[in-house]
Amino acid sequence: MIDFMRKQLDNPLIASSCIATESTANVLRLAENGVQGAILKSCADYQRGKVEGKRQFAVDSKSYTYASSPFEREILTLDECLELMRDIRLQTDILLIPSFTASSLFADDWTPACRQLEQAGADGIQLDFFYMGCIIGRDGLTDSIVYLLKELVSAVSIPIMPKLNVNLPKDYIIPLLVKAGVEYVSLLDSVRSPYLEEENGKYRISSRLDTDTTSCFGSWQLPLTLSYTYTAAQSGLKVCAGGGITCSDDVKKLLVAGAAMVQSATFLTKYPEKGCDLIL
Ligand SMILES: Cc1cc2nc3c(=O)[nH]c(=O)nc-3n(C[C@H](O)[C@H](O)[C@H](O)COP(=O)(O)O)c2cc1C
Numbered sequence: 001m002i003d004f005m006r007k008q009l010d011n012p013l014i015a016s017s018c019i020a021t022e023s024t025a026n027v028l029r030l031a032e033n034g035v036q037g038a039i040l041k042s043c044a045d046y047q048r049g050k051v052e053g054k055r056q057f058a059v060d061s062k063s064y065t066y067a068s069s070p071f072e073r074e075i076l077t078l079d080e081c082l083e084l085m086r087d088i089r090l091q092t093d094i095l096l097i098p099s100f101t102a103s104s105l106f107a108d109d110w111t112p113a114c115r116q117l118e119q120a121g122a123d124g125i126q127l128d129f130f131y132m133g134c135i136i137g138r139d140g141l142t143d144s145i146v147y148l149l150k151e152l153v154s155a156v157s158i159p160i161m162p163k164l165n166v167n168l169p170k171d172y173i174i175p176l177l178v179k180a181g182v183e184y185v186s187l188l189d190s191v192r193s194p195y196l197e198e199e200n201g202k203y204r205i206s207s208r209l210d211t212d213t214t215s216c217f218g219s220w221q222l223p224l225t226l227s228y229t230y231t232a233a234q235s236g237l238k239v240c241a242g243g244g245i246t247c248s249d250d251v252k253k254l255l256v257a258g259a260a261m262v263q264s265a266t267f268l269t270k271y272p273e274k275g276c277d278l279i280l
Contacts, residue, residue, distance in 0.1 A: 002261070004240075004261050005124040005159050007095045007123055012251070012279065013036060013262055013264065015035050016039055017042050018041065018268075020265065020269045022076065026272065027088050027092075028091060035268065037094045037123070040081060040084060040098045042075055042128045042130075043098065045113050046077060046078075054073070055067070056068055056069065056208065065218060066209055066217075067215050069213070078113050078116065082120045086121065095123050097124045097161065099125070099127075099128045100117065100128065101127075101129070105135075105145060107147065107151040107155075110148065111152065111155045114160065122158055125152075125156065125160050126161045127162045127163060128189075129162065130165055130190075133167065149162065149182050150181060161240065162177060162185055164187040165187075165188065166191055170227065170228045170232070174232050177235075178236065184240065185238070187241060188225045188241075188243035190217050190221075192215055192216075194211045195208065217243075217265070217266050221244030222250055224244070226257045229254055232258070233257065234258065238260040239258060239261075241261070242262055242264050242265065248278050248279060
């Protein structure tokens with residue numbers, strides 16, 4: 001048994017925040033196939049306006065997946081996430097971690113939503129900083145991050161779990177999490193990258209996917225995930241590690257590097273009934 005966020009789990013696999021965790025049916029299907037919990041699709045406290053543009057995907061010759069989507073098509077509203085939480089909770093007691101994102105580091109933009117998610121039955125809350133883009137270099141950044149995290153740690157009684165991405169270099173951010181009293185960390189998010197199409201031996205930047213918002217996912221992430229995992233675990237954090245997992249061997253490596261739990265998005269989106277294959 002694995003103890004994670006006060007739940008006893010049979011194996012170390014949960015689903016990352018992604019398409020596989022944006023509906024009750026998807027989450028229940030994962031749970032029926034051995035996945036122990038879900039980090040729900042990220043939500044934000046906003047009103048959805050008219051949505052222009054589509055959610056799109058492409059896979060290149062190395063099986064790297066590229067995806068782009070307008071924010072309002074991609075991100076749940078807080079109300080949708082609260083509804084999703086309550087609906088899933090009525091049907092199963094798996095580990096449920098909603099993911100919340102905001103566009104600033106002001107505590108007032110995060111605290112009320114985190115309290116509502118706790119009341120709706122969350123076991124913990126992932127903090128998603130992806131949509132802020134690169135914040136390194138902002139005035140007062142270090143103090144803002146530590147202040148925000150300290151506020152959230154004391155505002156809710158369940159664990160908060162910041163999600164790291166490469167715009168937050170590990171040797172900068174991990175000591176700040178520790179300083180703020182954070183216990184759990186989620187990693188590693190995708191990287192923004194233009195999708196290049198190949199034709200007759202030549203590459204061109206594709207107009208199929210929006211260049212500014214395209215994210216790249218794939219096996220290339222694993223060494224980075226291992227590196228962030230090792231550093232975070234050595235610093236005493238409980239790491240929910242994923243990003244680049246393609247098979248059970250990748251899971252074994254992450255656990256040896258110090259992960260307490262592993263998470264998968266791409267694999268479980270493609271193969272929602274094959275979670276067990278990752279934990280052989
Ligand atoms: C279609 C798609 C949507 C995603 N949406 C979110 C999201 O809303 N919030 C989040 O924290 N991560 C999101 N991610 C990132 C994943 O949680 C994960 O960090 C990333 O895909 C790397 O893991 P993987 O190699 O298992 O795919 C998304 C990934 C995909 C493929």
